[in-house]
Amino acid sequence: MISRDLLFSAAYELNVRAATAIPSDVKKTITRMAEKEIQPLPRYVLKNMVDNYEIAEAEKRPMCSDTGLPRYYVKYGNEARNEGGFVALEAALRQAAEKATHDIPLRPNRVHPLTRKDYNNNVGAHAPSVDYSFEPEADWIEITSVHKGGLFGSDYRMLFPADGIGGIKRFYLDVIGEFFRRGMSCQPVTIGIGIGGTKDVCVKLGKEAACLRIVGDRHPDPEIAQLEEELIELGNSSGFGSMGLYGSQSVMDVHIEIAYAHTGGMPVAIHHFCLAQRRSTVRIHSNNSLTYREDPHWFTDYYRRETVE
Ligand code: SF4
Numbered sequence: 001m002i003s004r005d006l007l008f009s010a011a012y013e014l015n016v017r018a019a020t021a022i023p024s025d026v027k028k029t030i031t032r033m034a035e036k037e038i039q040p041l042p043r044y045v046l047k048n049m050v051d052n053y054e055i056a057e058a059e060k061r062p063m064c065s066d067t068g069l070p071r072y073y074v075k076y077g078n079e080a081r082n083e084g085g086f087v088a089l090e091a092a093l094r095q096a097a098e099k100a101t102h103d104i105p106l107r108p109n110r111v112h113p114l115t116r117k118d119y120n121n122n123v124g125a126h127a128p129s130v131d132y133s134f135e136p137e138a139d140w141i142e143i144t145s146v147h148k149g150g151l152f153g154s155d156y157r158m159l160f161p162a163d164g165i166g167g168i169k170r171f172y173l174d175v176i177g178e179f180f181r182r183g184m185s186c187q188p189v190t191i192g193i194g195i196g197g198t199k200d201v202c203v204k205l206g207k208e209a210a211c212l213r214i215v216g217d218r219h220p221d222p223e224i225a226q227l228e229e230e231l232i233e234l235g236n237s238s239g240f241g242s243m244g245l246y247g248s249q250s251v252m253d254v255h256i257e258i259a260y261a262h263t264g265g266m267p268v269a270i271h272h273f274c275l276a277q278r279r280s281t282v283r284i285h286s287n288n289s290l291t292y293r294e295d296p297h298w299f300t301d302y303y304r305r306e307t308v309e
Contacts, residue, residue, distance in 0.1 A: 002082040002141060002284050007092040010282045010290055011072070014145040015100035017280035019067060020060045022053040023294040025215040026252070026277045033188055033242075033249035042241030046188075046249065049242070049275055064186075064276040067106040068147035070097045070122050071129045073212060073298060077138025080286065090130055093143070097121070097128045106147070131204070133303050139286040144296040146211045146279045153185030153272025156203055161266050165227065168195065168268055172231055175270045176238050176250075183244030185272035188252045190215060191235065194269040197259030206269035209255035211279060212298035219256055220304075228254045242275075257299065260306075 027050065034046035056063035072093050082089055098121040101108055108120040110127045122128060135142075155175045159167045172193070179185045192210025194202040218225040231254040241247015261267060283291045 002080065002286065003288055004083045004088050004092060006284060006288050006290075007082060007089055007141075007143075008096055010284055011093050011096035011143055011145065012099055013292070014143060014280045014282055015070060015096060015106075015147075016060075016104060017292065018070075018145045018147050018278040019062045019100070019104050019106060021057055021280070022063060023214065023277060023279060025294070026275075027053055029215045029252050030188060030275065033252070037241055037247050037249040039241055039245065039247040042243070042245040042247035042249065045242045045245065062104065062106065063278075064149065065107065066149060066276075067104075067109065068149040068276065068278060069109055069128070070100070070106065070145065070147050071131075073131050073133070073144040073146065073208070073296065075133050075135055075142040075144075075298065075300075077140045078134060078136050079139040080141050082141060089141075093128065093130055094123050098123050131208075133298065133300075135300060136302055141284045142281060142297075143284070144212065144279060144281040144298065147276075148207075148211060148273070149276045149278070150185040150189060150210075150272040150274035153179045153189065153274075154203075154206075154270065156199060156267070156269045158199070159266040159268055161264070163266060167266070168193070168227075169231070169234060171268055172270060173234065173238065175272075176235055176240065179272065180238070180240040180244055180250060186274035186276070187240065187242050187244065187250040187272075188275055189250070189272040190252045190277065191231070191254045192271040192273065193231075193254065193256045194267075195256060195258045196261035196267065198262075199267055199269075201259050202261075202267040203269040205257040205259055206271045208298060209257040210271040210273040211277075212296040213255045214295050215253045217253075217255065224256050224258065228256050231256075257304075
């Protein structure tokens with residue numbers, strides 16, 4: 001039985017790690033992009049991003065003054081049990097977000113959408129959000145904390161099936177044009193694309209694709225993997241470099257996830273995950289030990305399953 005106290009302390013530590021330690025896949029990629037960029041101004045900006053990551057890690061401080069929106073993804077093993085059940089789990093996650101906001105500190109970004117009322121703790125109605133998936137035969141619980149930045153850079157479009165890959169590329173470039181030109185999603189970004197499902201499923205998958213796969217990860221379906229690579233190339237040929245400047249290094253990676261759709265449509269959702277990719281994962285074992293890691297491993301074979309069991 002996984003204890004209530006451990007859920008809280010693990011979730012708190014996750015928030016600290018997410019806020020102050022940039023994942024190594026992201027740091028390596030930005031370092032490589034700084035070397036590849038030939039335009040002096042975006043190259044200078046990229047080098048400063050790397051320096052900024054190092055200062056944040058050394059001083060254990062957030063890497064951006066906008067500390068994003070804390071949220072959680074929970075993968076719950078089918079054989080796992082925790083003290084107090086799901087209600088206690090969610091209480092622990094909300095309490096950890098509140099304490100982390102105070103201690104790190106995080107900017108209290110969450111406000112009432114109309115009155116702008118702010119409890120100064122990043123907790124409120126439907127905040128922080130908690131999304132769930134499940135894993136067969138596992139007796140552990142995994143929690144991923146993401147402090148999502150890139151407020152701008154998300155869009156949705158219902159395409160017709162006949163629009164095909166060309167329609168997806170057009171939408172992809174439209175979103176780049178709309179948000180990169182003012183540096184609005186703080187490039188370089190990882191771009192998540194949800195294709196198919198219903199509108200809500202496609203938007204959810206696009207967000208997860210952006211936030212929960214590490215840079216360099218390719219989809220197991222070779223056709224989707226090839227499209228991911230084409231879109232990286234296309235994005236970096238768009239004329240945009242870091243922070244909306246003229247250059248060639250604005251897209252760290254593209255991750256695509258698909259869901260079966262209505263035969264008459266092809267919904268597509270796009271999300272940009274900004275250069276401050278704050279994510280951290282912990283596996284809480286049934287014996288109450290912890291394993292922290294950088295890769296969320298969210299998209300398991302079971303999560304992507306296609307057929308009747
Ligand atoms: S988009 Fe990311 S890097 Fe830009 S201000 Fe927001 S959190 Fe910071």
